[in-house]
Amino acid sequence: MPGDVAGHALSLRGITKRYGGFAAAQDVSLEIGRGEFLTLLGPSGSGKTTLLMCIAGFVAPDAGQVLLDGRDITALPPERRDFGMVFQGYALFPHLSVAENVAFPLRVRRLSKPEQTAKVRAALDLVQLGGLADRMPAQLSGGQQQRVALARALVFDPALLLLDEPLSALDKKLRAELQEELKALHRRVGRTFVNVTHDQEEALSLSDRIAILNGGRLVQQGSPAQLYEAPRSRFVADFLGKANFIAGRAEPDGGGIRAGATRVALAPGARPPAGALVLLALRPEKVALLSPGQGADTVVDGTVERWSYLGSGFSLVVATADLGPLRAILPAWNAPFAPAEGLPVRLGWAAGAAVPVEEDAPAAPAPLAP
Known part of the structure; x- marks a missing residue:
């Protein structure tokens, strides 16, 4: 398996797909760079699988274009797109050995036997399954089956690798291990x-x-750190991890908001107009637990409403008079108190x-197909 082949760039331009009156994808435009690992993330029904199927060629968009390195492939059938794909259920052939499963795309492409043997060996070595070539799928663990599916998707040197929830069938510990391997x-490739x-x-x-989707629309994209640290909307902040939401009105100097008697300080760059309603x-x-005499830019008193032990830390829900319930996650190893x-x-x-984040607007009804 050559690991020095440059990846290909993919562009989605205005992709729209409707099923009756339901818009599964609505005017989605996205640029995916060469060699990039991009994830389409969203809740069920957000449109992420529809977009992946449009990229693969299994679903034809009602509007928009799919471009590979600037070439329009929207009308190209799946078998001519040269994309590798790993499905949620792996889709291995139960009657074929590991090596035969991996060799299948090469047989379809009519490579010679020596070429098939060399490429299968390299692909299995790549996913650390070189010693299991003669095993049958039923003799493999879930993690090993997933590796076989990856090897089969990569063995013919595809232009892109498409992954449809490839780790969802695995238990949490194995899923974490395979995330690192993936x-x-x-x-490497x-x-x-x-x-x-x-x-x-x-x-x-x-x-x-990461490209975050909701209701068929692309709502925000960026690096994991950008999305987590600077979400634009309540939906993104709430979907990508946990968040407390605090509403108040901007003070005249713009340096904070007022929620009841509590002043919540803002970063110097925020500066909303005086009196504006702000959601944080x-x-x-x-959120830190303050010891007596310790200060912070924002300080609020409260009472522990409930708590849970997470192993690495404590999760507290603290009832406050002005800000409502606030969740705090504190390290457990040096916690200064027993919750x-x-x-x-x-x-x-x-x-x-x-x-500051934007309040989510009510979802507009999807337009009917003309």
Whole structure:
């Protein structure tokens, strides 16, 4: 398997797909760079699988274009797109051995036996299954079957690798292990990967860039850190991890908002107009438990309403008079107290921790197909 072949660039321009009166994808435009690992992320029904099927050629868009390296492939059938694909259920042939499964795309392309043997061996070595070539799929674990599916998708040197929730059938521990392997595999082969998932942690750990979809629309895209640290909307902040939401009116100097008697400090660059209604998103891990006499840009008193032990930390829900319930995640190994319901606590955070986000507009009804 050559690992030095440059990946290919993919462009989606105004992709729209309707099923009756339901718009599964609405005017989606997206640029995917050469060698990039991009994840389409969203809840069920958000349009991510529809977009992947449009890229693969299994679904024809009602409007828009799919371009590979600038060449329009919208009307090209799937078998002529030269894309590798890994499905959620792996889709291995149960009556074929591991080597025969991996060789199948090469047989279809009528490569010679020596070429098939060499490429299959290289592909299995790439996914660390070189010693299992003669096994049958039923003799493999779920993680091994997933590796076979990856080897089969990569063995013919595809232009792109498309991944349709490839890890969702695995248990949490194995899924975490294979996420690391998949990321390392992407680095080794240098291909362009397009992944679909509804798992936020998977998207954050695997991707160079994430495109978040909701209601068939692309709502935000960026690196994992950009999306997590600077979400534009309540939906993105809430979907990509947990968040506290705080609403208040901007103070005259623009340096904070007022929610009841509590002043919530804002980062210097925020500066909303005086009196404007502002919605803030605050990640629970950015909330600190303050010791007596300790200060912070924003300080609020409250009472522990409920708590849970997460192993690495404690998750607290603290009832406050002005800001409602606030969630805080605190490290467990040096926690200064034993959590208990009804315990009075003081919370604080830095000015840049709470970021302004847009309130989500009510979803507009999808336009009917003409």
